[in-house]
Amino acid sequence: MNDVLIRALLRLPTPYTPVWLMRQAGRYLPEYRATRARAGSFLALAKTPELACEVTLQPLDRYPLLDAAILFSDILTVPDAMGLGLYFADGEGPRFARTVLSEADVAALAVPDMASDLGYVMEAVSLIRTTLKGRVPLIGFSGSPWTLACYMVEGGGSEDFRKVKTLLYKRPDLMLRLLQRNAEAVAAYLNAQIEAGAQAVMIFDTWGGVLPDGLFQQFSLAPMRWVHDHLLRERTEQGQRSPVPSIVFTKGGGLWLEELASTGCDALGVDWTVNLGAARARVGSRVALQGNLDPMALMADPGQVQGQALRVLESFGLPQDGFAHVFNLGHGISQHTPPESVEALLETVRTYSTRQREQAQLAVMHNSGAP
């Protein structure tokens, strides 16, 4: 198996910098659009294990240099399974039929049963693993407790997060109860994915960055730490035990990296506002760093994509002595991305990062007087 990603997440030496892309199975690929059309709707695609498996593997077939698969699913499967009724309005983002606003709404929320309510996700995980045949590791994922709460209270996306923040400021006790329920559901959800075969997990804290300093720590970071305290950190497969590394990604969380590194995760995703070298100096070798090319850099010509990718690689510097970098974007890939940009990106990362390590090794040999 290509275990470069897992090794990097565990801060072990790798022959090159592994790379995968958030939302790599997505609308920028014609083959994805074809499967999506066959499925009829985004939700049908996400809820049919065979189709979810199919689109999960599409980018790997097109781009042999990708070092990971990520489960194709929606971030809102958990609140949907809690009974909120997820749907997609035409041309708009996700919506919930029922929102969570009152004491009674929170009390009514139960941690979903993973087998009966979210079995389709676990079937997809297991099918993807079988189909992958060990080519690359499979990453499972969930939204963070706070990010799920944003959608559950707002009933969909939001510009100012007024409803969820009003609840937070007016009823912090109730918000904490909601977050605790979400944390339990997220931990159970990720653990079920691990048991179904996920070899790494990622928590998307997409809206952590809308919280003020101080409240972020209480309302997003603390529930993510709770999840980590209850996360399976190993899985057993064919009698063999393997660690299951976790990644936490708080978009807009660049000011809180030290605290995020203390959640118990193995790696931190960072957006493009973060300088990877500065981030590395701040968190040390406690966690690997994942990121952080601006997805819009892929709108440029292949030669320019190469230049921007090099900027990111150079900002991290040489991955050694427990410092590890997983190349990724700083956010999901745009549906408008030309597929050839991804090609240029992946080749640049592989070529440059291989050469970077070789040159460092040559320098060591030279310094130690070897011929």
Add this chain to the structure above:
Amino acid sequence: MNDVLIRALLRLPTPYTPVWLMRQAGRYLPEYRATRARAGSFLALAKTPELACEVTLQPLDRYPLLDAAILFSDILTVPDAMGLGLYFADGEGPRFARTVLSEADVAALAVPDMASDLGYVMEAVSLIRTTLKGRVPLIGFSGSPWTLACYMVEGGGSEDFRKVKTLLYKRPDLMLRLLQRNAEAVAAYLNAQIEAGAQAVMIFDTWGGVLPDGLFQQFSLAPMRWVHDHLLRERTEQGQRSPVPSIVFTKGGGLWLEELASTGCDALGVDWTVNLGAARARVGSRVALQGNLDPMALMADPGQVQGQALRVLESFGLPQDGFAHVFNLGHGISQHTPPESVEALLETVRTYSTRQREQAQLAVMHNSGAP
């Protein structure tokens, strides 16, 4: 004159922490909505000096504890004066009739003539000063060169800034030419406001935070430094010379505070993700800090607003030895804000910050053995 704001921006001691609110003249006030209805449209309101003056003063009449007036105007007056044709579609944000995409579009942009193209803004500034009669200082403002470029290229607001970033990545040379033209226009615009009577100026870099580290420095920070290099730093009124402090606010720019402090500004606006104590330790006493309450905290009950305001004041700590804090929100006030929340906020800031200084003085006297 109440010069507490100006003193704080210049890092001089003040008897309490001055406070004003971004977008303090706005839709959350019934009196604003009445004037807006009389004007017929937002643009008519912004372009009629008497009405712009009227709404600028409304929050000061309602809230005597405010320490500044800020010119009521739109952030896009400059590109409008460059000939792009600003308009507001019903219930939507600002739009431009013409956008800037090509070499020819950029070449056609001229720095507007301040008297003939933007005279209505200067008239409003001068009228507000006359009407204020020195109650509080008047802050003038402009969008940053990069933020204006975002609207000029996108033709309005954007979620992913795809057009402006595509131009940046594909034609960095052309983008820099556009930014240079904007920087010249912004400097001329702010200088004209200063000559018309503005006693401080603020640059709103609303979209600086969407740029990656490295490119932010080149495409947003450098043009703001250029503006500062060409900014009038003093004004003469009735034979008296006074300094004109400047404030730079990059939303989402918390990772770049040290660099922002080097633009030549006197104060940095910061959003609510920033811890003021940590920011103060990073930038030292080179600049004052302005901010940073989450505007959504004002959705809570008055007692809770008080608690959140105290959190912000305490995070800054005692303003002394050249460290200064101007209390503000971390973004414009929401139209949904209950006006009594603002009352509670202003009283808390004045009362707590006055007591804070008195207690510190008592402690000094006590330590020095005074009775």
